[in-house]
Amino acid sequence: MQNLNIIIIENDETIIKQFIDIIAPKVQSLYPFSDGIEALNNINNIKPDIIISELNMPNLSGVYLYNELLKNNLNIPIIFISTFEKTDYFIEAIKLDVYKFIAKPIDFNIIIRELEKFQTKLLEKEESLKIESAIFSQLKMAAMGEMLPNIAHQWRQPLNTISICSSGIKLEKEFGNLIDKNDSLDNMISNMNDAFNYMNTTLNDFQSYLKPNKYESTFYIKNTLEKIDKLIISQLKTFDITIIKDIEDTQVYNYENELIQVLINIKKNAIDELSKVDHAKVIKITTKKIDNKLLISIQDNAGGIQKKHMNNIFQLYFTTKKEEGNGIGLHMSKQIVEKHLKGTITAVNEELIYEDIKYMGAKFNIEIEIL
DSSP: OTTOEEEEEOSOHHHHHHIIIIIGGGSSEEEEESOHHHHHHHHHHHOOSEEEEETTOSSSOHHHHHHHHHHTTOOOOEEEEEOOOOHHHHHHHHTSOOSEEEESSOOHHHHHHHHHHHHHHHHHHHHHHHHHHHHHHHHHHHHHHHHHHHHHHHHHHHHHHHHHHHHHHHHHHHTTOSOOTTSHHHHHHHHHHHHHHHHHHHHHHHHHHHSOOOSOEEEEHHHHHHHHHHHHHHHHHHTTEEEEEEEOOOEEEEOHHHHHHHHHHHHHHHHHHHTTOOSOEEEEEEEEEETTEEEEEEEEOSOOOOGGGTTTTTSTTOOSSGGGOOSOHHHHHHHHHHHTSSOEEEEEEEEEEETTEEEEEEEEEEEEEOO
């Protein structure tokens, strides 16, 4: 019940006071109204999880309230309370898809039980939606993985044409068929070739990332980090985020794609938090070899993780992002690191100094086996 926002509509002041005394301390917020019209006008601002209303209100009946909610596409459950003396109101009301009817005089133990049941159903629904969202994301990634080879094929045809044309221009110049007094052609050809190589490499990196590769391979951590930067470069530019690297390049034999998935998730979380601050934005990546282990640290200067959340960040469905988060990313990252990469992942808040200014930020430490 602690997370529920409730509207109570009742013209009996004694009952309103009972709700305030008994129910209000057990829920997140309770908004009492003695007039149904006033309550209806405030519903969009309050956004209640559930409404408890007297069925026979003088200015606006419960049936009218219900129909107005439907008319405005507001699917808010209602508990009607009443003596049910007016049988015509009651007969009309029971035809509606109302959450519950409770008779007066009110037994508040029944109210509490019903609210507890409602919150349980609400949480189950939220978890179900999170799972559906995660499954949809996985299916979307799989679909992208299937589509990308076709897109890459279509892109490579004009890219190859550009490459052939630039090579042809270079040969024509070498044979003396083109005059280039200021070597401007050489510069343009060089730029064209650089752009071609960059786009071709980016396509390969995307295909590699989306490919369901479950085999261990040998890779250098510096190259892996460069692949990740290419995948998220647009977000870094959008929010003007500086990447600082202190890399001890190390050869690793492990699951590169799964490590990329973990590091992208942590970096995207850092980007989300940095997008909310108005000072210089920094992500610092450090790698260091210690015996047969590789330590990878990712630190930002977005203010750090709230102390009350620190022990929960790797729990399934825990999120501080409200509508934008599903609480799965860090949990999956921990599972990947521990079960597949044979390593550990931890999080702390730590000071970061950038341009002689001290900032606080979150720091994720990942330790994996090299061989």
